[in-house]
Amino acid sequence: MAVLWLDDVSADDLDTVGGKGASLGELTAAGLPVPPGFVVTAGTYRTFIEEAGIDEELFAAMDIDPEDSAALREAEETARDLILGTELPESVREEILDAYRTMGDDGDEAFVAVRSSATAEDLPDASFAGQQETFLNVREEALLERVKECWASLFSQRAIYYRQRQGFPHSEVDIAVVVQRMVDAEKSGVMFTSHPSTGEPEIIIEAAWGLGEAVVSGSVSPDNYVVDRETATVDEVTVADKKILMEKDPETGETVTRDVPEDRREARVLSDGEIERLVELGRRVEDHYGNPQDVEWAVYDGEVYMLQSRPITTISDSADGAGTTPSSTERAAAATDAIDADGSGTGAKAGGGTEDDDVLFRGLGASPGIVSGEVRIVTKLDHLDQVAEGDIIVTEMTMPDMVPAMKRAVGIVTDEGGMTSHAAIVSRELGVPAVVGTGSATSALSDGQVVTIDGDKGTIRQGRATQEEEEYEPVEAVRPETPVKPMTATEVKVNVSIPEAAERAAATGADGVGLLRIEHMVLSLGVTPEKYIADNGADAYVEELVDGIREVAEEFYPRPVRARTLDAPTDEFRELEGGEGEPNEHNPMMGWRGIRRSLDKTDVFRQELTAFKRLYEMGYDNVELMLPLVNDAADVEAAKRHMEAVGIDPVKRRWGVMIETPASALAIEELAECGIDFASFGTNDLTQYTLAVDRNNSNVADRFDELHPTVLTLIGDVIETCRELDVDTSICGQAGSKPEMVDFLVEEGVTSISANIDAVRDVQHEVKRTEQKLILDDVR
Ligand code: PEP
Ligand code: MG
Secondary structure, X not given: OOEEEHHHXXXXXXXXXXXXXXXXXXXHHOOOOOOOEEEEOHHHHHHHHXXXXXXXXXXXXXXXXXXXXXXXXXXXXXXXXXXXXXXXXXXXXXXXXXXXXXXXXXXXXXXXXXXXXXXXXXXXOHHHHOOOOEEEEEOHHHHHHHHXXXXXXXXXXXXXXXXXXXXXXXXXXXXXXXXXXXXXXXXXXXXXXXXXXXXXXXXXXXXXXXXXXXXXXXXXXXXXXXXXXXXXOEEEEEOOOOOEEEEEOOOOOXXXXXXXXXXXXXXXXXXXHHHHHHHHHXXXXXXXXXXXXXXXXXXXXXXXEEEEEEEOOOOOOOOOOOOOOHHHOOOOOOOOOOOOOOOOOOOOOOOOXXXXXXXXXXXXXXXXXXXXXXXXXXXXXXXXXXXXXXXXXXXXXXXXXXXXXXXXXXXXXEOOOOOOOHHHHHHHHHOOOEEEOOOOHHHHOOOOOEEEEEOXXXXXXXXXXXXXXXXXXXXXXXOOOOOOOOOOOOEEEEEEOOHHHHHHHHOOOOOOEEEEEOHHHHHOOOEOHHHHHHHHOHHHHHHHHHHHHHHHHHHHOOXXXXXXXXXXXXXXXXXXXXXXXXXXXXXXXXXXXXXXXXXXXXXXXXXXXXXXXXXXXXXXXXXXXXXXXXXXXXXXXXXXXXXXXXXXXXXXXXXXXXXXXXHHHHOHHHHHHOOOOEEEEOHHHHHHHHHOOOOOOHHHHXXXXXXXXXXXXXXXXXXXXXXXXXXXXXXXXXXXXXXXXXXXXXXXXXXXXXXXXXXXXXXXXXXXXXXXXHHXXXXX
């Protein structure tokens, strides 16, 4: 028998139907409304390769060096050619097609989903290697080909690589394929059968129009319903403005995104009856499995269907109510404007005091150097092509997809942003002089105008600089190569945000990377992670992260590279394709970012963690994982469970947290108990949250003081506790580049200091001086 109907499958059939098939079979057997379908069994695949006599050739082709990427590609191609190029036996073809044909209504061809379902003997880490193909909206014409493509996906480069590394025989892996009727959802969403953070008996339902992909990928803000599981009373209904929906194009069968008709945008998605039905199903599925479930559901023609059910892994043991749902993230108002986050008092005052007659206006000197060039005003992304070598980009605010143009430019000027803005960070790393937060550059300058910018003083002047003035080279290039960096007990590391800067960063002689911000890699994809995954698959997303982090890890190996999981605020995500559904937060700095978002959007978070896992498997044991914006042990424990779930061993790997909120500083003991190896001060955030000064708000920029005694008290106390508990400490905020902060930290006994590329050399010397002074003070 080549196929088994889901009705006839039970959990005991794992070997025959794989994980997905078994779980759908189990739900079907429990009487839950699962769309009908069948499984092309693992045995069918096995018989196919054996009877066609391609098995030996197939497995022999896999015997390669997994580190040789050309060989990997070739092995994948060979497998595809062998599997796709071999005819299915007539009996198997007939059986699959016969089963398929019974699924259509009234003689119409059914649209089906064709999904790989790996079997129990497959790799121990299914979350990594189990990501074989899935195809939606398939019809008879393509069905058999798609089944074979699922089989071939057992030999993706990644899967081959993984098995070779693990010494897992390719011949022992089987694959089943689920063929299931698609539900043309009129409405759909997710349901947590218990509160996803606290575990309380509250059912939370999120619902939007059309196919569930829109909700799962985060491209639409769904309605949110909170229901008491015991009494089934609806406690809370939040109706969202649902701008888009996804549906099947009736012509092509492809999934398309459309605007929601005006009259349905702010209409409530679920009726009381539908909520009742969902609650009933929620109770049943939780009873069936014996633990809280995260269910994907869809409504079609008045019926509620269950598409998938997984255990919820985010419930904290202490269940203390930490964590929020996305719909509760709107915060108090605060302006976002030009800032002066370095406390240097050079705040962006357009048209302010001119000690030099030529000075048109000023901003913050964000990346040093004096350059002249023609102004190129960029207001839209499609203007980027017009930026030529030698131009000065003038823009409201740089965005990650501008990086290629920023590399061509000789200078960068922005209206908005401060010393920790994207423009400032990236231009420093690229070694391109920049003035940020001018307030008015895009309106005060005109295209083609020749100006000179001074990235130290923060000035924009009319006309060209003298040759002498312009002879600027990146700071590490003009310093003598020898004597090389001084030996210090305190490690001096470097911050990196764009992989392109890795070489420059490594050339500073830094002891490693204290902060690699992966959000710049993610944002440079130009689409939100959710949309990227929806369009290209989770694998491709993981691949992007692996490539970016690897570039830096390779450059520094074996020096450690501390890569941080995603921490981009919603306003940055909103600029991206797919960002329409991001919540409109009044103060994104205090909103849905960092670990908060990751623990709500675990599907995306898991992919990030999978990238780390992959890097470890590739041998990059110098990669360390850092969690942003944690508040307490509940945050860290939840993240740790996800690490474990993807197969990262927190005992074996070095990982830690950022100390960016007063809460995390005050909770350092309980954080240490979670098993962290290090705590790293993110003083940009720690300062803003301690002093209640928005780091992006120019009105209060003069109050942004990383050396404020209260900030220093928090830092000093954390270092003291960590020294007692044998946890390393470091700084990776902007203040790590300031001599006063360096002196303070060395005196307190910090383990490492991470500075901007251009500040590394100075910090190395400052550390040396302070250490020597301490030793001398001691002996005197
Ligand atoms: C910080 O908060 O100091 C930090 C390094 O993180 P980011 O600037 O990316 O928020
Ligand atoms: Mg931060």
